[in-house]
Amino acid sequence: MAGCRVSFPQLGNYHAPLEVLFTMGFEVEYIVPPPVTNRTLALGSHHSPESVCAPFKYTLGNFIETIESGADTLIQAGGVCRLGYYGELQAQILADLGYEVRFINLAGMKKLSPLEVYSRLKQLNPKVSLKRIAKSLPVVLKMVEYMDEVEDYIRKNVGFACKEGLFEQTHAEFLSDLRTVRSRNYLDRMYRNYRQRFRNIAVSKPKNPLRVGIVGEFYTVMAPFSNHFIEKELAAMGIVVDRWLNISNSLLHPPKKIKERVKPYTRYPMGATSMATISRALELAKKGYDGIIHLKSFGCTPEVDAMPVLQNISRDYKIPILFFSFDTQTSETGFKTRLEAFYDMIMTKKASQRQTACSGTFSR
Amino acid sequence: MKIGIPRAFLYYRYKELWETFFRELGIEYLVSPETGQDIVRAGSMYAIDESCLPSKVYLGHVEWLLGKCDYILVHRIAGYSTGTVCTKFHAIYDVVANTFRDRQIKLLSFNIEPNVAEGEMAAFVRLGKFFKKKKVRSMLAYLAAKQAERNAQLKELREQELLFHQDGFKILVVGHRYNIFDKFIGKPVLDRLQELGAVPVLADIVPRKEAVFKAAELTGTLPWAPEKEQVGAVVLYRERVDGLILLSTFPCGPDSLVNEILMRRLKDKPVLNLVLDGHQSMVGIETRLESFLDIIRFQEGDAYGRM
Incomplete structure (x- = not known):
């Protein structure tokens, strides 16, 4: 169907590469989903089953809002946990609500292969050529990598910017410029230009700053609204934030030998993102981070099952772990209080470590 | 050497097999x-707060067995040929x-891994090897156990038919069987239904292969094998029953979606x-339960619920 208006649920800032993929590769219009707000969540949870995990509610609300802004074709991904069944139920709910849209469900594939994805997406535009997609794909994938690199740099530095708001402003410009990219050459040039601009932003980092790693469930970690913008909160406290989980690290370059790395703690793969969570937490603990924050939506089975393992890692390496479980009703005050208490704790712990280190040298 | 088996989760599905x-x-x-x-209480104390009720019950049973036996059998399953399972069973x-x-x-x-060629028998032979039993003996024991399991399944189906x-x-x-047959979770509900004069029949007692096949009539992308059996049973039995009760525990991942699709x-x-x-x-x-049965009565009988 030529002239269809496609959309995919909002996740972080990945709408930029998706837009390039659909407009350049499939030659269809892409509707950028409106930013996730309280209304998105209210809409989503109103029409969702009560005890389903929050990402279902967010993406359903997001679908409704994108239909309102003109989308007529929706795409939902599949996954190895409950995500594998999101699509069918969301399509049913939207149909019951009377929305007449086409729903392309990427779930239910025997094996995730690019060709299978292509054959399902081919119905978007039957005239699409594999050649065009093959031409756009390297641009899209590289764009995802560049975005992730930039955001990683921001997370580690934004808390120490000399002039407030400069990082955020440059990042917003970067994202809006990305949407105009149509060739790899142009993308590379633009990235180099922005990398320089980010590096030129003055930061005053102490010699030994507090470092906190974020681990957890796919959606909640990557969708800032759903985790109450925790990265911003941490940055405001002057903390270096380390977050491994993004599309590049998890989907484009999946970690290898993860089973061996977590061997002392688990014997079998525990399903979905739990293994990445455990292996990453172990690495942060070994690197001597000051704390770990575990994020998930309420009732996320794989991440709940990772928690006893994380607790053991916390005990063995004496590293504090703060567990957050987000639902549609999470109170902002409760969230902030727990975060502040955590900050006080790792701050005191670090101070006392410094002191013992100093007194150690004096006595010698 | 004594083996402890927690009376929870997959025990209810495999008890004949294991015990034989x-x-x-x-x-x-x-x-x-x-x-x-x-x-x-013990299970809830050890489990992560937001784990599902049956997994808390499972940990409670494991805790009870600690110190009373040499080894505790924990059954891990990563999927069947008919579909995947909830990640709880990957992780347990x-x-x-x-x-x-x-x-x-x-x-x-x-x-048991779904994509490995070796099946259930190989897993049992390995189990036998752990107890220093010869391969042939383990195989024979497995075959006998499989027969006992089949007999039990046929008996269940016959009784349900009556x-x-x-x-x-x-x-x-x-x-799920582990909820329905659990004395703390589902059994009281079944008992109360019977006391109210209704006849509960179970979706979990069904020719499994046929049910998995039939499930596709109701839902196309359902990934989980046990849920496929349940949905298939709904397809097979729906004409023969007066109403359905979807009995699940909080917070069950698969059921939160599957039950919504069914409803x-x-x-x-009528569905409760x-x-x-x-x-x-x-x-x-x-x-x-009473008001649910009243609804059925009013739907099938006259305006006063008289049949």
């Missing part, structure tokens, strides 16, 4: 008792191992969605 296998090989085993308040071995790490727990693993000919409203109870797609029969969290009052449940 151990008996045939002359291995002593101990099954934890029926779930009671103390087991639930390591959850138990990590939760009770400080209590010197010794686990006996029984692991229920359809009894008087009273036939109510199809859709839910949206079954328009011709019953979610148990272990803190419910039996009086509240009784009221809901």
Whole structure:
């Protein structure tokens, strides 16, 4: 169907590469989903089953809002946990609500292969050529990598910017410029230009700053609204934030030998993102981070099952772990209080470590 | 050497298989008792707060077995040829191992991977090898156990068939076996239904292969094998029952979606969605069951509910 208006649920800032993929590769219009707000969540949870995990509610609300802004074709991904069944139920709910849209469900594939994805997406535009997609794909994938690199740099530095708001402003410009990219050459040039601009932003980092790693469930970690913008909160406290989980690290370059790395703690793969969570937490603990924050939506089975393992890692390496479980009703005050208490704790712990280190040298 | 088997989760599905296998090989085993308040309390204490109720019950049973046997059998399953399973079953071995790490727990693993060519028999032979039993003996024991399992399944199906000919409203109870047969979770609901004069029939008692095949009539992308059996049973039995009860526990991942699909797609029969969290009052449940049966009575009878 030529002239269809496609959309995919909002996740972080990945709408930029998706837009390039659909407009350049499939030659269809892409509707950028409106930013996730309280209304998105209210809409989503109103029409969702009560005890389903929050990402279902967010993406359903997001679908409704994108239909309102003109989308007529929706795409939902599949996954190895409950995500594998999101699509069918969301399509049913939207149909019951009377929305007449086409729903392309990427779930239910025997094996995730690019060709299978292509054959399902081919119905978007039957005239699409594999050649065009093959031409756009390297641009899209590289764009995802560049975005992730930039955001990683921001997370580690934004808390120490000399002039407030400069990082955020440059990042917003970067994202809006990305949407105009149509060739790899142009993308590379633009990235180099922005990398320089980010590096030129003055930061005053102490010699030994507090470092906190974020681990957890796919959606909640990557969708800032759903985790109450925790990265911003941490940055405001002057903390270096380390977050491994993004599309590049998890989907484009999946970690290898993860089973061996977590061997002392688990014997079998525990399903979905739990293994990445455990292996990453172990690495942060070994690197001597000051704390770990575990994020998930309420009732996320794989991440709940990772928690006893994380607790053991916390005990063995004496590293504090703060567990957050987000639902549609999470109170902002409760969230902030727990975060502040955590900050006080790792701050005191670090101070006392410094002191013992100093007194150690004096006595010698 | 004594093996402990937690009376929870997959025990209810595999009890004939496991018990016959151990008996045939002359291995002593101990099954934890029926779930009671103390087991639930212990399980809830050890489990992560937001784990599902049956997994808390499972940990309670494991805790009960600690110190009473040499090894505890933890059954890990990563999927069947007919579909995947909830990640809880992928993780359960390591959850138990990590939760009770400080209590010197010794686990006996029984692991089935869906994509590995070796099937159930190989897993049992490995189990036998652990007890220094010869391969042939383990195989024979497995075959005997498999036969016992088949007999038990056929017996169940025959008994269920008789229920359809009894008087009273036939109510199809859709839910996991480990919930329905658990004395603390689902059993009281079934008992109360019977006391109210209804005849509960179970979606879990069904020719499994046929059910998996039939499930596709209701839903196309359902990934989980046990849920496929349940949905297929709904397709197979729906014409023969007066209403359905979807019995699930809080917070069940697969059921949170599957039950919603069922409620949206079954328009011709009354459906009651019953979610148990272990803190419910039996009086509240009784009221809901009564009004559910009233609805059926009013639908099938006249305006006064007379048949």
